[in-house]
Amino acid sequence: MTSTATNSAPARGEVLLDVQDLAVEFDTEAGRARAVDGVSFTVRAGQTLGIVGESGCGKSVTALSILRLLPQPMGRIVGGRILFRGQDLATASMETLHKVRTGQIGMIFQEPMTALNPVQRIGKQLSEAILLHRGVSARAALEQSIELLGKVGIPSPEMRVGEFPHQLSGGMRQRVVIAMALACRPALVIADEPTTALDVTIQAQILELMKALQDEMEMSVILITHDLGVIAETCEDVLVMYAGRVAEVGPVEDIFERPSHPYTRGLLESIPRLEYPRKSRLRTIEGMVPALMDLPTGCRFNNRCPHRTGRCTAEAPTLDPVAGAHRVGCHHWRGLPAWAEPAA
Secondary structure: OOOOOOOOOOOOEEEEEEEEEEEEEOOOOOEEEEEEEEEEEEOOOOOEEEEOOOOOHHHHHHHHHHHEEEEEEEEEEEEEEEOOOOOOOOOOOHHHHHHHHHHHHEEEEOOOHHHHOOOOOOHHHHHHHHHHOOOOHHHHHHHHHHHHHHHHHOOOHHHHHHOOOOHHHHHHHHHHHHOOOOOOOOEEEEEEOOOOOOOOHHHHHHHHHHHHHEEEEEEEEEEEEOOOOHHHHHHHHEEEEEEOEEEEEOOOOOOOHHEEEEEHHHHHHHHOOOOOOOOOOOOOOOOOOOOOOOOOOOOOOOOOOOOOHHHHOOOOOOOOOEEEEEEEEOOHHHOOOOOOOOOO
């Protein structure tokens, strides 16, 4: 028997979310496309899991699937389980989903102007969630909203609660979205590219803020990003996705010190470094992520991989154990040259 999700705090290290063989499809004009294919991972209480990959690899679809926020009617989960505290969200009732979405799992979207109502004042948007789930008075909800805005680093929060989203800067709007995600003290926060639209200085501030709030509130975080530098600074574990599948997964230290998939190595080699000669070109991964309607057979990275063989085009790899929790989906990872940091 599965247990019903509750708001009680999980013990640190306890499995909070267990995604098993998730498969997601979309109906398109060209036919049915599988955007996520057999993705599995776990998130433990207090842990930060990073999900990384190029645009179109399935990161955001995976995140939206957890809360069943896929665009309707074209998107749907067609396989797998999403166990949150033992409750399968893939088949849960809408009543259960509503409780989980608003009280137990928070979502931080990458574009705050799409997450905020442009015609409602900031205070009203924050207060609504607090009123719904904390059972306090309207006055107390407003006071808690002001406290939340201060907690996320917004100056003069007493004034900001009366403003509309367009009156705030991009960085401040993102802080409001974070405050909304934290309003009911969720056990898990999913942050989908939370700093993409911000300049690098504000990006660093937002990431530092999220880390501080995570430590204070003892919550788990799934961080969706295309930036391995962010992963290195903020996450304990990382899931590398490519064309809807898991390429590599494991502790951050293991994957950065011993990347075993050619795609992971390509991502690491493409990180800008200060020591590069002034006129040298940044390393890139040749080719493009395949379209969902034109996925290669076998390993989905085979048309871009310098180590491709006939087996790669004929047979999809399974996730092989490298060491400990480190897993890689590559037929030839044992035969790759020893990893070394890219030279300038």
